[in-house]
Amino acid sequence: MNVVGFAGYSGSGKTTLVEKLIPALKLRGLRVSVVKHAHHKFDIDHPGKDTFRHREAGAFEVVVASNNRLALMREFEQPAELSVHQLIAELYEGVDWVLVEGFKHSDLLKIEVWRAASNKPARYLEDAFVVAIATDSPGQLPEATLRPVLDLNDAEAVADFLLNNQERFVYSFEDRPG
Numbered sequence: 001m002n003v004v005g006f007a008g009y010s011g012s013g014k015t016t017l018v019e020k021l022i023p024a025l026k027l028r029g030l031r032v033s034v035v036k037h038a039h040h041k042f043d044i045d046h047p048g049k050d051t052f053r054h055r056e057a058g059a060f061e062v063v064v065a066s067n068n069r070l071a072l073m074r075e076f077e078q079p080a081e082l083s084v085h086q087l088i089a090e091l092y093e094g095v096d097w098v099l100v101e102g103f104k105h106s107d108l109l110k111i112e113v114w115r116a117a118s119n120k121p122a123r124y125l126e127d128a129f130v131v132a133i134a135t136d137s138p139g140q141l142p143e144a145t146l147r148p149v150l151d152l153n154d155a156e157a158v159a160d161f162l163l164n165n166q167e168r169f170v171y172s173f174e175d176r177p178g
Contacts, residue, residue, distance in 0.1 A: 037102030
């Protein structure tokens, strides 16, 4: 399993890049999973559905599956902030790539998504885990860098970068905190 993070401020284009990168990797015959950090309360279930009713009745976990899809919903008794490593551990180990969106403070190798138009600071200046910058404004980077600068609007080039540097992104479950 290879794991790479995509970090950047809200509105920088992380979701759009990941959305385009998934089919670019799938067309190369690779299986892709995504881990996304949500900053607020979210729900994938709907009132009236059986699974919603089971959760409302107090089930700690509800797994729902069909011949096409599986979903696991877990209700925390106390607020819990899971680490990116705990979330990766929940994934199917047979996946080729895990694209992590968010978790900008994690110790995962990551590609920073940065736009000059956002008027937000660049993180690569202070984050040693940033291995490349994907941007639509390379000439406006706040400081020169030896890191690769990728075209934010060229998912194929980002996929090529990942595959050409695949050995850097190999994820080892044994080396990670539980």
